[in-house]
Amino acid sequence: MGRTRISSPQRHQPSRTSGPERQASLISAATSLFAANGFTGTTTKEIAKAAGVSEALLFKHFPTKQALYTAILAEKAQYSGLREAVEEATKRRDDERLFTLLASYRIRKGADPTLFRLLLFSALEGHELSNMFFQQQYRIFHDLLAGYIRQRIEDGAFRPVDPVLAARAFFGMILHHRLLHDILGLPMHLSHEATVVEYVSLFLGGLVRQSHS
Numbered sequence: 001m002g003r004t005r006i007s008s009p010q011r012h013q014p015s016r017t018s019g020p021e022r023q024a025s026l027i028s029a030a031t032s033l034f035a036a037n038g039f040t041g042t043t044t045k046e047i048a049k050a051a052g053v054s055e056a057l058l059f060k061h062f063p064t065k066q067a068l069y070t071a072i073l074a075e076k077a078q079y080s081g082l083r084e085a086v087e088e089a090t091k092r093r094d095d096e097r098l099f100t101l102l103a104s105y106r107i108r109k110g111a112d113p114t115l116f117r118l119l120l121f122s123a124l125e126g127h128e129l130s131n132m133f134f135q136q137q138y139r140i141f142h143d144l145l146a147g148y149i150r151q152r153i154e155d156g157a158f159r160p161v162d163p164v165l166a167a168r169a170f171f172g173m174i175l176h177h178r179l180l181h182d183i184l185g186l187p188m189h190l191s192h193e194a195t196v197v198e199y200v201s202l203f204l205g206g207l208v209r210q211s212h213s
Contacts (some may be wrong), residue, residue: 013113023061025051027075030068035114038121039069060081069118076115084143090148093155098148099170099200102141106174109195113182116175120183149207158211170203 009112033042044065048055062068084106089098146167152158176193180186188195 019061022051022053022057023071026053026058026061026072027068030065031072031114031118034072034121035117038125039065040125069122072118076112079082079117083140084145089149090144093152093157095152095157095204096200098145099204100196102145102170103174103196103199104192107177107199108192111178111182113178116178116182138171142171145170152207158207161207166207173199173203 010113026047030042030047033047033050042065044058047065047068048058051058062071082101086098086101089101119159146163149158149161149166150163153160153163181188190198
């Protein structure tokens with residue numbers, strides 16, 4: 001009888017992760033850790049461990065924690081056409097549309113609270129990343145809104161107010177909402193859409209110049 005040949009089990013080659021996939025994995029791990037423990041409270045060793053790689057490989061993609069933080073901001077600051085829509089509303093002098101767009105971007109179902117937590121940690125820790133975050137995430141729309149309010153005052157549509165303070169007040173209202181519901185966990189008693197409508201109505205009610213018959 002001939003011997004039955006037993007084939008040796010095939011060795012599975014470990015799947016290789018591409019550079020972009022590895023970077024995405026590192027960014028995801030760093031985002032979660034920064035949002036939970038802060039920038040200074042997170043080590044590169046912890047990030048590498050969470051991503052399942054060596055610390056040396058992490059440094060190959062991101063030489064510093066700040067480089068990782070910058071990459072997180074670049075990934076999170078995807079406005080998906082928001083700026084174009086906002087600029088179009090300003091050209092049309094569509095007050096309700098403009099304020100609704102800005103409020104809806106921050107107050108929406110399924111909004112990721114991670115970015116807001118990163119802002120709070122960077123501000124509390126008092127390092128330059130707080131300013132980086134503000135410049136990339138809020139300054140663009142803050143300045144645009146302040147300029148729009150100034151223009152509408154000149155048009156006679158809004159009552160005379162300080163445009164910068166008015167823009168701060170609007171975004172402050174939205175950020176306070178995020179703080180209460182996304183960070184402190186206060187339940188919402190209205191839908192996201194109804195909440196935006198109410199905030200916009202309240203704010204514009206204080207800006208629009210009332211006509212006297």
